[in-house]
Amino acid sequence: MAVKISMKVNGKAVTAEVEDRTLLVTFIREHLRLTGTHVGCDTAQCGACTVDMDGRAVKSCAFLAMQAEGASITTIEGVAKPDGTLHPMQAAFKENHGLQCGFCTPGMVMNAIDFARGNPNPTEQQIREALDGNLCRCTGYHNIVKSIAAGAKAMAAGK
Amino acid sequence: MNAPLIGARIERKEDYRFLTGAGQYTDDVTLPNQSHAVFVRSPHAHAKIKSIKLDRAKKAPGVLAIYTGEDLSKLGGLPCGWLITDVNGQPMKEPPHPSLAQGKVRYVGDQVAIVIAETEDQARDAAELVEVDYEVLPAVVDGSKARAKGAPQLHDIAPDNTCYVWALGDKAACDAAFAKAAHVTKLEFINNRLIPNAMEPRVANGSYSRADDAYTLYVASQNPHVERLLMTAFVMGLPEHKVRVVAGDVGGGFGSKIYLYAEDVAVTWASRQLGRPVKWTSDRSEAFMSDAHGRDHHTVAELAMDKDGRFLGMRVKTTANVGAYLSTFASCVPTILYATLLAGQYKTPVIHCEVTAVFTNTVPVDAYRGAGRPEATYVVERLVETAAREMKLDPAEIRRRNFITEFPYQTPVALQYDIGNYNATLEAAQKLADVAGFAARKKASQAKGRLRGLGYAAYIEACGIAPSAVAGSLGARAGLFEAGEVRVHPTGSVTVFTGSHSHGQGHETTFAQVVADRLGMPIENVDIVHGDTSKVLFGMGTYGSRSIAVGGTAIVKALDKIVAKGKKIAAHLLEAAEADIEYDRGEFRVKGTDKKKMFGEVAFAAYVPHNYPHDKLEPGLNENAFYDPSNFTFPAGTYVCEVEVDPETGKVTVEKFSAVDDFGKIINPMIVEGQVHGGVTQGIGQAMLEGCRYSDDGQLMTGSYMDYCLPRADDVPSYQVDTRETPCTHNPLGVKGCGEAGAIGAPAAFINALTDALGVKDIPMPATPQVVWNALQKKN
Structure with missing residues (x-):
């Protein structure tokens, strides 16, 4: 079933329609094409998919995209300053x-x-x-x- | 002129993109009109395929095609790159290794069908609907049981599941040495099967262009040219120039991404059938059951000594489990890369080693970080430490008594060591580890009710693989040289193309240091390109700690040609004789004068050749070189491990780990230290945490991070590392290679420390708390 989701990613508002079973990490990588967030396992143990959700580091493979409804997400692409200076x-x-x-x-x-x-x-x-x-x-x-x-x-x- | 860059701790050029999420790993590549593949894999260790029904799966939403072994039956099997000749002069048994199963499956995870759909989820859903009717057969998973009477047979052409029985060394002389020994130390152990676990799972994305009649394969590989060569020439029968293989950013390899895998072939083949790009991304569960595994030896080893602990001979008998099929380099790992290292750092005059390679219903086994050399080091260093204890000799002293001290040294197992200083690394390691203070630390542990032990490992490895003629005479079906190209641009900056491949090693920095240092320019003016057969002239890739010694030397040879041509141009510009031009990091000078041309000026003249010796020289400044080494390189060192055991729980803590390595000349110490840290952690992982387990009927019991214990940050300590330097004598950089040392030396050092702490002769790897606790119960 397709669901509509909205959230903020790296400061920008995004809205999309995704399959209800879409993982947050898949949404970030495949729909938003922010491929800096990686998938290294399928049991939520390796942490390669870690992003910041509302000020807390979470494993984005362990959330459905729709669980991030309304959330503010920062991925690795949003960490450095806009001028490219590293955090x-x-x-x-x-x-x-x-x-x-x-x-x-x-x-x-x-x-x-x-x-x-x-x-x-x-x-x-x-x-x-x-x-x-x-x-x-x-x-x-x-x-x-x-x-x-x-x-x-x-x-x-x-x- | 700039400060020397060789030996400098320079921050890595590649890090900015990795740290900002801008790396481009293979799964990050999505092509226009992309389709997605999922493989149907065998749930059984051994079974006949009676039928495959695809009707329901083909009707599932989004499905584009499903192919089985029948569709791929015209393709060749996956080849093995090294022919081993057995003790009777017969070639090893090479059973067909199809990309999709042909009538039979031989391990859990064996590929049965490829399902291609619009999305990965749709492919996964449809794969569930593929109905395979199996007739389950009995399985054998334990290498030491594979040749038993009545054991299930995997391949018709390999009776008794035997791939080969191979031997090296003089058996009669060895037996004679044992007959006159004052003492013999004997051990029997298993070198545990490991699963490599690069953090990036394998990915392959194949596409075909009808317009160009050409294929492109994006693949997470350590050696894209070799991948292309094997796939085109041996499997698909395609013209090599019609296939481009791209291995961009690769997230670790450790050997597991050297090989040509079935999935790479299947997606490439399918892309033409479908007229669409086909991408397969392994998930971690698949990686556990389809990436080539490592190690898995069962060994009986003996060391003969005189009354003073001088080594007289070594006798080793190993059964190597190669899994269900021969992977790309499977056959040379337990033979050529193993038995030849059994001299270690010692003057053992006679050595005999017999290796039996067997097929079992398990994932194919191939090179994993160290590949044969960790197994050899484990044999030698466990024997030596145990011998010292049995002979009541200090473990450092027994080593010193037997160290090779004169070079070059011809071992009784085929290798000739060019250079080394084993006393220097041993002594430095003892200081770094504060061996003198160990007794006090042991006492302090005892006061807390803990057991403390200390163990050494003095390893050697043969790296810089390999002199092609030697490798060829030993059965290699490929050359093992490396290629490099230096392209100087008109304004003097440089792009270097290398056949080596970086998947964490930092070549973009290390190689740039070499080039910038030689050309006397800032490192920012040099970029290194690798991993694309359409850009790089040729390459044998990265494994066997060969990149700087072989790939780096190829670049140096190309740089030499650049300088030679530059001298001719400079001579013309300076109106001097070519013989009078000398070159030193960026400056062409007329000897004995202050007349000079900068490198950039010479480059500009080559591309804007208004004033140029056209009668003698072509314009442009672009050179390539192929380098085939004259010998292996021999990195060596001593590791000292100190552990503390809680006898109540069996938990072992690595309290100190000190490593002193001789890698020859070092280009970037920061990167080298990182390689040692990572290698040692994998070695401690093997010894303390990691072990692949199969049930008797061939189910993989350690198929996730819940069951297979990869070292985590709180399992290991911070390390003390240092180096000593005897430059390699036969390459211009004096380098030896550093990628595998840690994984080679650490397991023996750890087990030597643990057996010291427990006061037992031996303990199996991985020495988990349960294993340790049981050993203590048995002892008490």
């Missing part, structure tokens, strides 16, 4: 080599930004626990942990 968390990943193949990266960054908002000066253990829902096969997490520590500090400093 401090993105910059921290770049400076600390917190990514290799880049596939898990958008989800990592979206989760890290949410985490850092509530944890401006996190310990290594807190960061590792906060990454429980995001899998990376390339980095061994070492540099992701460093990136998030640096990114959280930079965010707190208002950079």
